[in-house]
Amino acid sequence: MQRTSKRNKQLRITCKELPPDKKKKEHIQDFVAIIPPEISYKIFSELDIRSLCMAAVTCRSWNEIIDNSDHLWKNHCLTVRAVCQREIDCDRGSGYSWKVTLIRNYRKCTVKNAWLSGKYSNIQSFSVLQEKSMCPMDAETWGEILEAELER
Incomplete structure (x- = not known):
């Protein structure tokens, strides 16, 4: 025979007897x-x-x-500018907002940074490159990447 303390009985009764409005979730x-x-x-x-x-x-x-x-996007855009200064300055000069400038250049910054850091220095052929990790870049950007490769 199990013994149940009076306190446990009181808790069970109290929980069961809560009014219905107390059981509803409050709107957050x-x-x-x-x-x-x-x-x-x-x-x-x-x-x-x-x-x-x-x-x-x-x-x-x-x-x-x-x-x-637009201020929320500015700091992120300035971080991207460290790698894609010419592109960011050109977009800002054309009147694009910080958000649009960031969206236009974020992917390019990521790919350019990978090339500049030497991630693709030892590739044997273009087939090794993943399509999703590439994006179109202009001749000046490729020039910067070539210079970085020649310095290595």
Whole structure:
């Protein structure tokens, strides 16, 4: 015969007797709707590029904040500029926003950085290169890559 303490019996009864409205989940509001916009910007500015893009597709209110704040994309774009300075400066000079400039140059920056760091220095033929890891680049970019290869 098992003994059940009075305390355990009381807990079981209390949990079963909760009113129905206490059992319902509370509606949780979006933090962007609750806190001041400046704090939302601060939170979003701490995200890396991938996380910022994922946050932008989370919900409509987040997308509005992220999409309408060019400043959120500026630091990421300046990081890409370290590798693709000419391309970033050209796009900014043409009047593209920081976000559009980043989108236009991020992939090129990644590929160019891989070439400049020597990732493809020892390839034997073009068939070794993965199609998804390449992107079109202009003659000046290929010139920079060639110079880096010659210095190695």
